[in-house]
Amino acid sequence: MKTLEVTEEQHAFIQHVREELSEEVVGRYGHVRDQDAVQFLIDNVDTDGNGEVSLDDAIAGEADTSEFTYDSDTDEEEAGDDADDTEESEGGEADDDDMLDEMMSLLETHDDKWGEASSEEARYEVELPDGSTEEVQTKDDVRALLFKNYR
Numbered sequence: 001m002k003t004l005e006v007t008e009e010q011h012a013f014i015q016h017v018r019e020e021l022s023e024e025v026v027g028r029y030g031h032v033r034d035q036d037a038v039q040f041l042i043d044n045v046d047t048d049g050n051g052e053v054s055l056d057d058a059i060a061g062e063a064d065t066s067e068f069t070y071d072s073d074t075d076e077e078e079a080g081d082d083a084d085d086t087e088e089s090e091g092g093e094a095d096d097d098d099m100l101d102e103m104m105s106l107l108e109t110h111d112d113k114w115g116e117a118s119s120e121e122a123r124y125e126v127e128l129p130d131g132s133t134e135e136v137q138t139k140d141d142v143r144a145l146l147f148k149n150y151r
């Protein structure tokens with residue numbers, strides 16, 4: 001992810017947008033990051049050149065969300081560089097999703113490596129790569145051990 005430097009004034013505005021989104025859209029059980037506020041501004045930018053965007057209108061869905069038009073005479077070399085940047089940023093998001101999917105399917109993937117414990121002190125036992133076993137109480141603990149040792 002690229003870093004973007006902003007002035008104190010710009011940062012304060014982004015914080016204001018983040019707070020507005022948090023209150024009006026997400027609610028008390030969610031969280032709005034700075035990058036979410038910036039993406040909201042990008043998605044709801046008014047392209048007529050006056051630079052004014054009403055947060056209340058945008059949150060209510062009344063903002064002008066017309067799309068940008070890009071110059072199609074872009075140098076092929078620049079387009080290739082942009083494609084590389086896009087792949088890297090999307091790859092990070094996909095990696096997170098892939099990692100979550102992998103984590104959630106660990107119990108099924110490695111069902112031969114864990115099972116119910118024979119002792120009364122623990123509910124499950126996990127066979128580790130070195131041949132030893134570790135006893136744990138929850139399936140989340142089983143997932144954590146499988147993730148740590150067999151990923």
